[in-house]
Amino acid sequence: MHQSAPDPRPRVLHLAQPVDGGVARVVLDLTEAQLAAGFRVTAACPGGDLAADLRDRGAEVRLWRAGRSPGPGLPGEVRRLGRLIEDVRPELVHAHSAKAGLAARLAVRGRIPTVFQPHAWSFEAVGGATAALALRWERWGARWADRVVCVSEAERATGVCAGVRASYAVIPNGIDPERFSPAAAAPVRSVLLPDLDPAAPLVVCVGRLCRQKGQDVLLRAWPRVLADVPDARLVLVGDGPDHDALRAHAHPSVLFAGAVANTVPWYRAADLVVLPSRWEGMALAPLEALACERPVVLTDVDGARESLPSALATRCLVPPGDPAALTAAVTGLLPDAALRASLAGQGRRHVLSTHDVRHTAQRVADLYRELLGARPSVPTERRESIHS
Template sequence: MNTIRVAMIIQAYHPHVGGAERQLAAISPRLQRQGVDVHVLTRQQPGLPRYELINGIPVHRIPTPGNHALASLSFTTLALPLLTWLRPNLIHAHEMLSPTTTAVFAKRILKVPIITKVLRGGDLGDIAYLQSHKTGRQRLATFRQDVDRFIAISQEIDRELESMGVAPNRRVLIPNGVNTQHYAPVSMGEKLALRRKLGLPNGPIAVFTGRLSPEKRVEHLLAIWPLLREQHPDASLLILGSGPDEPGLHAQASPGVHLLGRVGDVAPYLKAADLFLLPSHTEGLSNALLEAMSTGLPCVATRVGGAIDLIDHSNNGWLVNRNAPDEMLAAISLLLENPAQRHYLGQRARQHIVRGYSLGNTAEQISQLYQGLLAERPFTAAPSAQG
């Protein structure tokens, strides 16, 4: 098979940690092993080199001086000569915002197909944001015309693409994947040993992992925790992550709530916990939820985005309505009082993820998408990798 060179365009990349960045960093080495020559183009961050190899993946960081709008223009202007030099066979944009704008301009110059992965759905998602103002609606019309394939990571996003007029043959549903070996269940003995190693309490532990930003609604968990502790006085809540809401959450924290900040690897904390909580107002397909389910944790999540695809309510997890802290409180209390049900939900969650959401499965679907798209037009093999 000829080598396919793909330019991945994303606003930020490792070591910046977010769901999209983590997913691309995890999937890229697997695509490399399947014969895809991956190059990542991202924005320059302070203190990071303009170019480096990260886990064998070339990462090109492009300066973006100026405010928000000017930074986007700067990125596109400086990315185009780099893309011309790289000569990718196709361009894969991660987000239906400025990365897709850059990809569209590059397509017109390089005459290569482009793919857009839509990261978020719902009323705070990519499409809703663009539809909310005139310039955004104009960009949507351009994207609808010029993007060759759209990747939806959830059924919700696929329906939104359908509503904006994207034909079925230009939409493909490819969920995010998770490393099912790294995020794997442990025995009770191993769980207790991890708690001792991490300095965690011995009572029931619930955990949230993710960015501490408004759409995550972490404040709802902190609001209900004193009420939960009336029923379960030794219950602890671990909050792992950082973001703009962090100072306010520290001020709101009550006994039993532990804000641990950003950690390099959340897997040991998931393995040490009894329950995973995701109170988000909106999601694409949560990497944090995938990781928790893969670890065999029973999960309580709001009925939004990809959580609806992942969780079969009361069979492999628990769904509650968004912005309903009372429902979240009732679900947590119910599961803390029923160890057998927690064990059942965790087992079924693990089985579901291993069957359909491994990184290998996701990488294979993406590789097949690349090959199928390139088969529709004359294929020119990429030159040897350039540093």
């Protein structure tokens, strides 16, 4: 009986939890590029829109039931992942974010090439004893990652300074310049916000409504912004665990758009995009806004300076958690249309030259090939059981 030859294309398994925000965007972009480049791509995640979007792009998707944060269910999540990995039999596992990185490294333990991409360090997201535990794990778990991929030099430096001794690769985040492109604000704004005065200055903040993204700091700054620019309006685009608390403290001029499938119209509608994060690796929202030729104001967290050309870094960065500094930056830009246009043009040129997602995907693919070439091939029947 004739047996078909084994498929020589390397199989990559992307493991994602969470399944929204920047992590989902990165997984989708890499999956699409890797399928086009000839990789066999499987993705494992807890479902949601990410799973549907991955299937639409032609990836095989496996359901991995797992919570967003570590908890009592972790041992079961690791066992389920071990069985899934043995069934898929990937040549390489790429785990995205702290939770997926924790489970993947515990399940694989170095048996096959493993890439861990933190998308911001876990120990920055928590405090006290929990932060100490997260840091201890990252230091220990680094031995089970063939590469730790950081999206900025600053994120890598944070890991190094924290004592996470790993084999690092820095591959900056990228955006799709065809999807995120400029358009006139007025027509888009008239559709999204038909009741808004077309002349009202509009600030947009795109991100999950949570402590990391710092919308509470922006809301504390907002009344001071209105003191200088009384007709300004602010839109928070996204949803998350802090929605109710943020709405309870928001000025009446603040609008909540909720979660949206497509953020591009909101960037295009904005006069200014603000992201007041407390920590990041390299946020995607500023890159997307700049690609849409909109100026940004960011907090000076990991990746922010590397996202911007020098002219914007001077004017558009503020310390995290500082409402007064945020107010000054916003009120310095919002009334000055000529300055905003100049900064936006410089920002778009910078993003197109340094943060094109095609370049990002190529560097990740090159890293995969390096790791796959560095390990001897092991026949399938001789592979050690992942969940033994």
